[in-house]
Amino acid sequence: MFKLLNVFLTFPDDLTIDIAGPIDTFIDWLGDTFRVFLDGFVVFFTFLLDAVQNFLFFVPWWVYIVLLFIAVYKLYRLSTAFVLSTLLLLIMLLGFWDGTVYTLTIILVSVLISFVIGLPTGILMAKAPTAEKILKPILDMMQTLPSFVYLIPALMLFNTFGRVPAVVATFIYAVPPLIRLTYLGIKNVDESIVEAGESFGSTSMQMLYKIQLPQALSTIAAGVNQTTMMAVAMVVITSLIGARGVGRDVLRAVQQLNVGDGFAAGFAIVFLAIILDRLLQGIAQKLDMTAQGDEL
């Protein structure tokens, strides 16, 4: 009698189902079945990461400050250029430049992959209703799953610590906005423009390259910006699976309860985020050709 009543008060334990097991098995199966492929992946990514990282280290520190100053001055104005360059200098003064280069490498590579994969996916979504139906819930899931969750399968799949699973996890976490904004950018192209294109006998490809992509360019650039910001957020977390960078400094500070070190490293990441955000937003605005000039 008492037992029966208890069923209504607390959820009965023996009714829970186990999906953790099957997921483990699935990831293991993926790892085993595509081992060669995945190993090739690791080699390729390591190569790519090394190339970017070596290049970033090869360029002397002051060149970054000068280039940033010029770029921001062209995109905005003198005062903004001054502020952003100072922020970059501050990162260096705080002693995080090397860490920032490691972090930036992971960010750049994952944004690059996001672009290479996200752009065609977004286009596909805009052009094929079936793809739209399938991909929309997947994108929702990718964005709402806690970011930590990606770390483990990335680790398991690639059978290695450090940068490669970090890039993959960052890519999964960061790619949705780019796909979504590419899709939106193309979908929101003024109906009358698309129709005009159609009425002159454009092929589907001509429509895409000559009308839809140019019209969607600024929205896509905003997508790249958002993806980059997501990557910055994620790259800190990837320090948990051994990726080098400023994130690792934050992690160490947390583990050792060093408040000062934690904030110092935190500021470096904030500065990096601000610099990247301003830079990309400026570019996005420059690309918005439709907004140029005033109405007569």
Add this chain to the structure above:
Amino acid sequence: MAKAINIKDLSVVFGKNKQRQAAIDMLDSGKTAQEIREATGATVAVKNVDFDVEEGELFVIVGLSGSGKSSFIRTLNLLNRPATGSIEVDGKDLMDMTKDELRQYRRNDVSMVFQHFGLLSHRTVIGNVEYPLEVQGVDKKERRERSMEAIKMVGLDGWENHMPNQLSGGMRQRVGLARALTNDPEILLMDEPYSALDPLIRREMQNELLKLDDEMDRTIIFITHDMNEAFRMGDRIALMKDAEVVQLGTPEEFFEKPANQYVKDFIADVDKTRILKVRNIMNKPSFVAKKGMAVKETLEKLKALDMKFVYVTDEKRKFLGYVTIEQLKKSQAKTIDKLINSDDTSIYRNLYIKDAWEKLNEAEFDLPVVDGKGRLRGILDYETVVEVLAH
């Protein structure tokens, strides 16, 4: 060469699959579009439309918003796919075209000017104008040359490197027109092209189009909701209401015998003398002599037709003058070439009756009517004008 369009029993229906099919089944039941919409939930935008557009004609479709005129014009390049019926352009049914044929048709034979211009905002004026040639794969040099021609034709030279949003509404629509003309289409579709423009600019654009139309050999379908515009522009006019054509005819036919009260109301505040043009009420001459014609033959023809004189044109129909029956009777010459009297009474066919009236009052004969290239298009006599105005 302009092309004729034959439209047979054309209907356009919008709606979800099942409702749409139900509505299509009801098209021939004698019910109105509104009744079908209430019964099925699907919208019948165009219902059993049936008419021919002649080659080289400026055909106007007029109606209030929601009358189906825009849905109709968009079937002519298959931006809308009709539910039933056929559209034959020079004898070929658009509905039978493969994807490839349709693309070729859109690239070469037909162009559209849109109400909201539909300009590519990421391209300059010339970038817009050359777009139709670009998709055809015309090389850059030729593209630029032909685009500049079109830009000059609409009076926008000097603006070719501006962005569309740096231009005023009227100028933007000129870009739209230039773009529609670059591929030298035989059919020009104009979907309320001037509705978004202010009245002064609109009048100017109308006159320019009429002038262009005179210089080109092109079939134009023009959509408007403005009766004044319709009458000013159209060789013939179709008035649409609730997805159907209520009346089709020349402007003076509308004035003479409006089909019903709706048409009467529609044309009530139209000032005929300012709207009707010479071209609308001119008569076709029963006989026109060609330069080089034998005197004897001409004389016989005149006697047979009981005419006192005849207008003479060259092989290209360019107006030269007239020859009277007395001259022919007295002449010893072989051909009529030496007998031609030059005539400066000819009037431009796009003149409003109001402006032609004075000349007509002074004239001894009927007035020869010519187009922009000086070709004889018809004759205008005093009685016709009086009769039209009396109605």
